[in-house]
Amino acid sequence: MQFLKSFYIHNTFFRYIAVLAACFMLSFWIHALYPIAWVFTWVLIGLFLFDIYLLFTYAKGVDAKRRLPQKLSNSDLNPVSVIFQSFYPFKAYISLIDELPQQFQKRDFEHKTFLLKNEKKEFEYTVRPVDRGEYVFGNLNVYVSSPLKIVKRRFVFQKDQMVPVYPSIIQMQQYDFLAISNNLTLFGLKKIRRIGHTQEFEQIKEYVTGDDLRTVNWKATAKQNQLMVNQYQDEKSQPIYSIIDTGRVMKMPFNGLKLLDYAINSTLAFSNVALKRNDKTGMITFSKNVETFVPAVQKITHLNTILEKLYNVSTAFTDSDYGMLYAHVKRKVTHRSLLLLYTNFEHISALKRQLPFLLAIAKKHVLVVIFFENTELEALIDTHAEDLQTIYHKTIAEKFSLEKRLMQKELQQYGIQTILTKPEQLTINTINKYLEIKARGLL
Template sequence: MKKFLKSLYLTKRFFAVLFTIVGFFVLSYFFQELFGAVKLLFYIFIALFIFDILLLYRNKTGIQASRILPDKLSNGDENAIEIRIVNRFKFKVSLKIIDELPVQWQLRDFKIEAILNTSEEKKFTYHVRPTERGEYHFGNLNVFSSSILGLVSRRQQFSAEAIVPNYPSFLQLKKYDFLAFSNQLKLFGLKKIRRIGHTMEFEQIKDYTTGDDVRNLNWKATAKRNSLMVNQFQDEKSQPVYSVIDKGRVMKMPFNNLSLLDYAINATLVISNIVLRKHDKAGMFTFSRKVMDRVVAQRRKAQMHLILETLYNVETDFAESDFSRLYVDVKRHIKQRSLLLLYTNFETMDALHRQLPYLQAINKTHLLVVIFFENTELKSFMSKKATTTHQVFEKTIAEKFIFEKKLIVNELHKYGIQTILTAPENLTVNTINKYLEIKARGLL
């Protein structure tokens, strides 16, 4: 009986009809001749109420439902979750599906409404966007069924509790995976880079064919064979590429509900895969007060899995990052000249100047690329029209901060340090662009 009462819900239609009948009873107080008809109407309402309950509870199975979850969620991306519903009633039913979503999303009004015919099966897909790495706890699946009368609703609760880990954006990784060998880079905002130098190893001498670089003609071999011969080169491979992530408090700033740290983590996962596909060595480490989460740059089958698992556990410590520690660690542990992609953020010239000596020292022995972020909130604020003196003052301050970011870029270029100033949402594309440019120009 207790189980029955817990599953039985009165609908809005029930209360609407009941209040209407109560109104008629009040009206019959003034018009005695209506009382008999209203009384009959009340008995009919009670009968329909009981009949509706019998319709919904006569079939023990009622509705069958299940939720299909991915093995893991992709951070910052739209993840598809599917719900399958089968109607085992002998009549058409109206459904309201309430899924118990993880607390991280704070969704209190999530529901799906549908109508199913007899024995009909439907699939419902909804999308969620997680913005915090970690475990997401899904609760039970609740389905409320109503007959055509709609006076009561039967709740069926399906045990669908599950814990799904939220990993760095592997969907982005799949999206950009083919770019290392694709000729359609412009579709994704990537630009073709013209090779302007040679950092290549000699492979063989071959016959000249249309399209070969005439600068590679081998005149001695041409004279011997009496036909044009060219030197063929192959790219130098297995060059170390490290993603260096600043996990200090400056990287906790959120944009579109995703922190700069998570944007950097997602970009690191994608660029590491591209690096391995280009036959280079991919590695990573993080730093704040000390260097942590180190993955030595290598080319092996398990490298991407190791990087993914390491990135999953990276969290900020809200401290001010120590760039002197970074310099000492790089000097001590990275002996071969490497490409270092440093994800950090500088808001002012003073902040840059405090760390500039260490960046210069690192750039002497390695190819350093400093990647930091535009404040897109300030840009959107600047696009609004100022109507008051106070707003003009605020826009002037915002413009000063935007201009200071450009000064930081110029200051780093002055000391020969490669830079990327990017909006957070364009970080991955711009990082791939820079890597492909460095490879094409032979800077490493």
């Protein structure tokens, strides 16, 4: 039974059969072909049996191993490698089929190569998950054929490997490196010039054009016989909360990823940068109720707590209760904090319904409301209109786009910081706003 499960006919064998059938057909008119066709038939039968002997004589003809990371990173290209080795004494032709998780909906995965005796090769491919959760890789199937290519033998390795998909760890690591190197501008992150200064002294330095004259240190100036100024640094250990709306408005997909997942990836990367810069980070998720509350802590190990909480966040088909959010923030967040609210408003009427609660939160805290541009509408606006229906569609799209900008101005009139961003630029713009608020001493 084991033999039958691993026994397969190679496609080349059917070509041989087609040639023999043609010979027998032609022998009806060319009688000399008839005995030759029978000779070829017996030769093919002999080669068929000999090929079976070559492939099935060795109990372990090949070995293969799939190497998966401990965690896959959502929305990123994750490398998966397969190492395989041949123990056959001849050149073995390999067809590798990896059974990918059903979430990828990919049924045509195949890699073909060949291996010499005792040769080892490594093949690497990438997968891009767009949903968090458990991904199960099925069988790693290796089909081996000899140079005769008449039959194939299947080897099965590593059945049902499960790997969890977490928020974008790769994206977090990119910004982690930049935060350590203090070179965040490489990804378009702006350097914000300080207006005024905070109260944490850093050093005394020589005066350069543009420095605030109010920071001149007259004692040091007298000693050095040149203008010296005090330099201050951003205040540290300030509480910062990422608040994620998990209502139905965050289910909208862009590039295969829901708005919620963009917010989760941004929260993870931003929290890591804030912790590296010695601030406290926390997290709140809410819809009808406050589902998750992680108090702001400064420990770098606190990032693991945030990661685990983000792994289980999901959206619901309900409208979010901003009144419940306000009550929870008032009760639990007692110190003045920076609150980054990830949400989305498609209509200005939806914003006006929640505006009283946003204003109440902004009285005590620095509130940043983050919502999204509809990139598909922007693409529609940029297209050339060729008929009346397209003009109508463009007009409606421009109306929605204008409403987004009006909502941003409405919030800014009340002193609420805002970020209107494309989903793929969310992380960069969020960190930019954080650096701007810290540099201006608004918190």
